[in-house]
Amino acid sequence: MRFRTYNFVKQIQTFCNPRNHQFSTLTTHTEFARRQFVKRPLKLTSIVCVYSSDNKKHLLDIDKQKEALQDVLEQKKIQIKDTEQRLRQKGVEIVRDLKQQKEITGQILKEKKQHLVKDILETKAKVREKFEEVVEKENVFTIPNILCMTRIAMSPYLGYVILQDNYNLALGLLVFAGITDVLDGWIARNWKGQSSKMGSFLDPMADKILIATLFISLTWQNLIPLPLTLLIVARDIALVAAGFVIRYISLPPPKTLSRYFDVTHATAQLAPTLVSKINTAIQLLLVGTTLASPVFGYVDHPALQALCALTAASTVVSALSYLVSKDTYKVLKKKL
Numbered sequence: 001m002r003f004r005t006y007n008f009v010k011q012i013q014t015f016c017n018p019r020n021h022q023f024s025t026l027t028t029h030t031e032f033a034r035r036q037f038v039k040r041p042l043k044l045t046s047i048v049c050v051y052s053s054d055n056k057k058h059l060l061d062i063d064k065q066k067e068a069l070q071d072v073l074e075q076k077k078i079q080i081k082d083t084e085q086r087l088r089q090k091g092v093e094i095v096r097d098l099k100q101q102k103e104i105t106g107q108i109l110k111e112k113k114q115h116l117v118k119d120i121l122e123t124k125a126k127v128r129e130k131f132e133e134v135v136e137k138e139n140v141f142t143i144p145n146i147l148c149m150t151r152i153a154m155s156p157y158l159g160y161v162i163l164q165d166n167y168n169l170a171l172g173l174l175v176f177a178g179i180t181d182v183l184d185g186w187i188a189r190n191w192k193g194q195s196s197k198m199g200s201f202l203d204p205m206a207d208k209i210l211i212a213t214l215f216i217s218l219t220w221q222n223l224i225p226l227p228l229t230l231l232i233v234a235r236d237i238a239l240v241a242a243g244f245v246i247r248y249i250s251l252p253p254p255k256t257l258s259r260y261f262d263v264t265h266a267t268a269q270l271a272p273t274l275v276s277k278i279n280t281a282i283q284l285l286l287v288g289t290t291l292a293s294p295v296f297g298y299v300d301h302p303a304l305q306a307l308c309a310l311t312a313a314s315t316v317v318s319a320l321s322y323l324v325s326k327d328t329y330k331v332l333k334k335k336l
Contacts, residue, residue, distance in 0.1 A: 142194045144184035148206040151177050155213040162217040167294045174291055177210055178284070201243055204272055207280055208236040214287040223290050223299065228312050232283065235319045242322070273325050279311075279318035286311045 154173060161170045184203060188195045212233050219229040250267035251260060286307050293299045 140196055140198045142188075142196055142199065143191070144188040144194055144199050145196060145202055147180040147184040147187075148199065148202040151180055151206040152209050155210045158210070159213040159217040162214070162221060162291070165221075165294075167291060171288075171291050171295060174214070174288060178288075181207065204276075204280075205240065205243070207284075208239065211280070211283050211287060212236050214291070215283075218287060218290055223293065224286075225308060228308055231312060232315055235315055238319070239322065273318065273321040275314070275321040276318040279314040282307075282311050282314050 154177065158170060158173045158177070161173065181203075184199070188199055215224055215229040215232055218224040219226050247260065247267060248255065252267075286304075289307065290304060293301065293304065298304070
């Protein structure tokens with residue numbers, strides 16, 4: 001049944017073809033249909049084969065619409081390709097612009113960094129100059145200071161000579177040290193430009209180093225009592241430590257080691273008390289007479305013992321005077 005129906009449809013299509021010579025009359029087609037379905041007729045509502053100029057025109061319109069749609073699709077494809085190309089070029093341009101902007105920004109930051117470092121260094125130099133201006137600079141290479149350094153340098157040798165029992169040479173060195181002590185004070189007071197703030201610290205420090213060396217060496221030789229030596233050395237160490245503290249307090253910021261030990265920066269001036277000067281004189285008298293005792297033969301003389309007691313008392317009183325006096329040192333300020 002299906003095979004016969006299919007053949008019938010194919011034959012109908014063939015007859016409906018306008019090129020078929022059998023499509024001459026409608027009667028021929030009707031007779032053909034009647035013969036094919038005489039035994040088992042099909043339920044067809046209508047079979048119409050119409051070939052006209054309107055159908056042909058309609059088919060042509062469809063072809064034109066198809067071609068127009070194809071043209072539109074081709075144009076869309078071209079537009080899409082152009083858009084993709086423009087997007088690709090835009091992406092390349094954006095990447096190139098970002099790289100250029102990054103290089104420009106990096107160069108600008110580098111220049112700003114250089115300017116900032118330069119400004120910091122210039123500011124630091126200016127601040128250092130300002131701080132340097134606050135502290136008074138002076139010439140420390142003066143004759144009194146050189147004489148003080150000479151006494152400091154010869155003190156260890158003087159102690160060595162005493163330990164070797166060479167009291168004659170030791171006495172000569174002590175006389176020479178005393179002459180330098182007198183000279184440096186006289187030159188500083190009478191010669192212009194020879195007085196210095198550093199000398200106010202250096203001169204008493206030289207005296208204390210010399211006296212401490214003499215006391216220690218003479219005590220080792222059993223010529224001076226040990227308690228007296230310990231008292232004098234403890235007092236001198238306390239005064240030297242106080243000098244370092246005063247230096248630190250009087251030094252303006254920045255408080256660096258290089259500026260702290262720069263002797264050209266005078267920050268304070270020491271003013272020894274009258275009691276301290278008397279005590280120094282008594283101590284020198286004691287070590288001088290004690291050092292001369294082996295030479296002149298008056299070791300353990302009662303006068304030396306009395307002088308030792310006097311030295312101990314003056315040492316204690318001078319230590320208390322530094323604590324009580326308010327004019328022991330003076331912090332230097334810039335002169336306006």
